[in-house]
Each structure stands twice: as C-alpha cells, then as structure tokens.
Amino acid sequence: MAAGLTIKPAQGKLGILTPGMGAVSTTFMGGVEAVRRGMRLPIGSLTQMGHIRLGKRTDNRQPLVRNFVPLADLNDIVFGGWDIFADSAHEAAVKAGVLERHVLEELRPFLSEIRPMPAVFDNYYVKKLDGTNVKKGRNKMALAEAIMRDIEEFKKANGCDRIVMVWCGSTEIFLTRTAVHQSLAAFEKGLTENHPDIAPSMIYAYAATRLGIPYANGAPNHSADLPANEDLAKREGSPICGKDFKTGQTLLKTVLAPGFKARLLGVSGWFSTNILGNRDGEVLDDPESFKTKEESKLGVLDSILQPELYPDLYGNLYHKVRINYYPPRGDNKEGWDNIDIFGWMGMPMQIKVDFLCRDSILAAPIVLDLALFLDLAKRAGMSGIQEWLSFFFKSPVVPDNLRPEHDLFIQHTKLKNTLRWMMGEDQITHLGREYYDES
Ligand SMILES: NC(=O)c1ccc[n+]([C@@H]2O[C@H](COP(=O)([O-])OP(=O)(O)OC[C@H]3O[C@@H](n4cnc5c(N)ncnc54)[C@H](O)[C@@H]3O)[C@@H](O)[C@H]2O)c1
Numbered sequence: 001m002a003a004g005l006t007i008k009p010a011q012g013k014l015g016i017l018t019p020g021m022g023a024v025s026t027t028f029m030g031g032v033e034a035v036r037r038g039m040r041l042p043i044g045s046l047t048q049m050g051h052i053r054l055g056k057r058t059d060n061r062q063p064l065v066r067n068f069v070p071l072a073d074l075n076d077i078v079f080g081g082w083d084i085f086a087d088s089a090h091e092a093a094v095k096a097g098v099l100e101r102h103v104l105e106e107l108r109p110f111l112s113e114i115r116p117m118p119a120v121f122d123n124y125y126v127k128k129l130d131g132t133n134v135k136k137g138r139n140k141m142a143l144a145e146a147i148m149r150d151i152e153e154f155k156k157a158n159g160c161d162r163i164v165m166v167w168c169g170s171t172e173i174f175l176t177r178t179a180v181h182q183s184l185a186a187f188e189k190g191l192t193e194n195h196p197d198i199a200p201s202m203i204y205a206y207a208a209t210r211l212g213i214p215y216a217n218g219a220p221n222h223s224a225d226l227p228a229n230e231d232l233a234k235r236e237g238s239p240i241c242g243k244d245f246k247t248g249q250t251l252l253k254t255v256l257a258p259g260f261k262a263r264l265l266g267v268s269g270w271f272s273t274n275i276l277g278n279r280d281g282e283v284l285d286d287p288e289s290f291k292t293k294e295e296s297k298l299g300v301l302d303s304i305l306q307p308e309l310y311p312d313l314y315g316n317l318y319h320k321v322r323i324n325y326y327p328p329r330g331d332n333k334e335g336w337d338n339i340d341i342f343g344w345m346g347m348p349m350q351i352k353v354d355f356l357c358r359d360s361i362l363a364a365p366i367v368l369d370l371a372l373f374l375d376l377a378k379r380a381g382m383s384g385i386q387e388w389l390s391f392f393f394k395s396p397v398v399p400d401n402l403r404p405e406h407d408l409f410i411q412h413t414k415l416k417n418t419l420r421w422m423m424g425e426d427q428i429t430h431l432g433r434e435y436y437d438e439s
Helices: 023-036 089-096 101-112 140-157 184-192 200-210 227-236 248-262 279-284 287-305 359-379 387-392 408-422
Strands: 013-019 077-083 160-167 215-217 239-242 266-276 318-325 332-342 348-358
Touching (some): 013 200, 013 359, 023 077, 077 140, 140 184, 140 200, 160 200, 184 227, 200 215, 200 227, 239 359, 239 387, 248 332, 248 348, 266 287, 279 318, 287 318, 348 359, 359 387, 387 408
Parallel strands (some): 013 077, 215 239
Antiparallel strands (some): 332 348
C-alpha cells in the first residue's frame, strides 16, 4: 500500500455558499436539512449513500465513502449565498416548486433564515433576468473585493472553519476566452478596467480563489476555467472544478453512448429535445445563454464515440440538441431522445428515450457531493483543476492539452481510485489475475 496524503481533519463548521439561490440551490439546502432531521434519505448522493470497494474482492471491505474518507459531517454544514432577488431560501423554494409544499412548510423556519446577500450581476450576461438585490461598485475589482468581504463576514458570523463555493447561478451568455483571461496580470487589469469579457460568475470565482476557497461551477459558462484563475488557484491552494452539473438527458447520454461504443454499434443520428418551464428554462430561452448550454451538451458524444478513430461507426453522426421553454411543466422537465443506431450488415435500429425527470432533484445531491469532496481536497492540500470530479459534470474542465473524459463509468472509476490514492489504498484495475494465480 502507498502512503496516502496527509489530510487535515474535518473539524468545525463548513460554510457552503452558492451564488444563485434558485431551484437547485434551495432544493439542495432544504434537502440537506430534511436529511439532518431524519425526514428523508440522501438519495443520489455518492458521499452519503455510496460504498467503495477496497482491496481484493475476497477481502469483503466495502465501507461507505463517508466512513472511508474524512468528510465534513452534514450537521456541521452552514448555508449561505447571493441572489439578485431578495427572496429567502424558503420563498425561492416555494416559487421554484420542486419540493413538496408540506416538506417546505416543515422546513420554513430553517429556510426563512437563509437570506441572499446582494449579488454581483449585469443583465448584459443574463438577458432574461433583472433584479434589485444587486451590488454597486466602482469597477469589477471593487465588486470582487465586496464578495471577499461577504465571505469573510459570513465566516465570522457563522463561526465557520472553512468555506466552499458552488455556482448555482443562471447560465450566462456564451463568451470565448480572450487575452484578458490568459494571465492573472491581464485579468486583474481587466477587473479594474471593467473589461466586458469578464462576466459576474468569473468575479465570484476570482474572489473565492483569491481567498484559497474551493470553487465548483454548476453552469456551462466559463467562470473558474480560465488560465488566469487556474494559476491563481495553484498559488492560493484552491481546488477548482466544473462545469455544468451532469443531470437528466446528458447523464443518460453518457450512460448509453459508452455502451454502444463498447459493442461497436454505429450511431447515425441522435436527436435530443427538452421541454421545461422553470426559471432556468426561461433563461435558456435566450439564444445567447442557450448557445453556452448547447456547446456543453454537444461536446459529450464526440468525446465518447471518437469518430476520428471509428469513422465507419460515428463519422456521419448527426447530433442535435433543443431546449424549449414551456411554463406549464415547471421544474419537471421532459427530455426525449431519438437515437438512430446500426448494427451487423449495417442494419438500422432505433431507440427512444422519454425521461420525465426533475432537474433540481438530480442536481441537488451533486451540489452536496461537490462541496464535500472539494472541502476534502482542500484539506488534503490538492489545488488547481480537480479532474477526478468530472463524474458530476457535462463539460469536465481539464488542461488545454487533454481531452475530457465523458464516459460516466470511467469517471466513476477515476473518482474512486482518487479516493483510494488519497487514503493510501491499492488502485483497483479489475485485472483480477490474483484470484487465478496458482504459483
Ligand atoms: N437543474 C439541473 O439539473 C441543472 C443541470 C445542469 C446545470 N444547471 C445549471 O445550474 C444553474 C442553476 O439552475 P436552477 O435550476 O437553480 O436555476 P434558477 O433560475 O432556479 O436559479 C438560478 C438563480 O441564479 C440567480 N442569479 C443569476 N445570476 C446571478 C448572479 N450573477 N449572482 C447571483 N445570483 C444570480 C437567479 O436570480 C436565480 O435565482 C443554471 O445555470 C443551470 O443551467 C442546472
């Protein structure tokens, strides 16, 4: 067995701060409180319900992940966040309409106490929204400093030992990385000069990273994934990861596509369409925000199927993704997939998937797992991009010279092997010769 990392214990309170206190964030906060009160189980959470195999299959060692690695206890978590609307977490959760009314009623005293801090926001980056709970500042650097002050004050007021930030804000317009993102000096100059290529989410990411705080991005827009911020993260010892929570349709895509490829089945077309009626759907109705999401959703298949290696199977794949805002559905999305595949002798077949999912129900446990794993990484001295957390994302952030890994099962293996590595346990390769070796 290897030595493993030295990991500081998870002592004291952990503050989890979310820029954006809408459907995902409040479903996460309310859900964790419901679990703490014994009202519900933390279903969908790898840190809370997952087991990890250690050693040989015959060893029978399969502890719960949370008993294997030193994670923060749910009872030690304190919640906070920012939003452009001044609604408390209870009011926002009622509007989002994800959790049942009677559950929200029971949680009302707890959720009503969580009030959003004024946000850093500019309607140029999210066209469909406008709110009044917004900070004013001399320039973007002053706004970043205001976020840093918020964090320090939150930490003090709540007696927190450590803080993690998870972006649960709306999807911003599509921006490409330009010169201002390439170095920390250029980025800081851009903050002072109000450069238009610096979006609000980048200001939160910068503020967190400057304080050495871990940061995860749940939306598809660029925020911490900029060379400037990646350098800063290394310097300040801040683990960062992203982006775009892998939930409904893309989750299924990254389950199905590896299966087709493993069996060398061809795919000629994959048409995905969605109807959803929550605020996220409304924001994505704006073509500029949709473009950010589209890029994130489209990247998945190419990277899993590798058409350049398998031109006969995937070289002519037509992939289309649509999102339609349809208010009557609220958060209860419906995602249809029509998949045209072909097999032996080129014979065509079709698969239809109709997933009636609840977006925020799938996203909430991801917020919890990310916060707990990032806090673990921070205490283990890991900084910069945390690729082992790709499992949770549609567009995993990796260094520019690497292809991201999208296959859910490889991502899962990578995550578990990282935990084993951190704790000095043997890697599991699934070779399995040891069970048959007679020497
Ligand atoms: N639900 C899912 O399954 C899922 C999956 C992948 C990604 N996401 C992404 O997660 C994010 C949150 O989703 P949601 O369903 O909770 O959306 P939501 O619209 O309910 O909540 C987002 C909140 O962010 C706030 N906001 C926007 N800009 C802000 C800023 N600069 N600072 C502070 N607050 C700001 C909005 O006012 C809103 O209350 C979206 O970007 C969405 O695309 C969600």
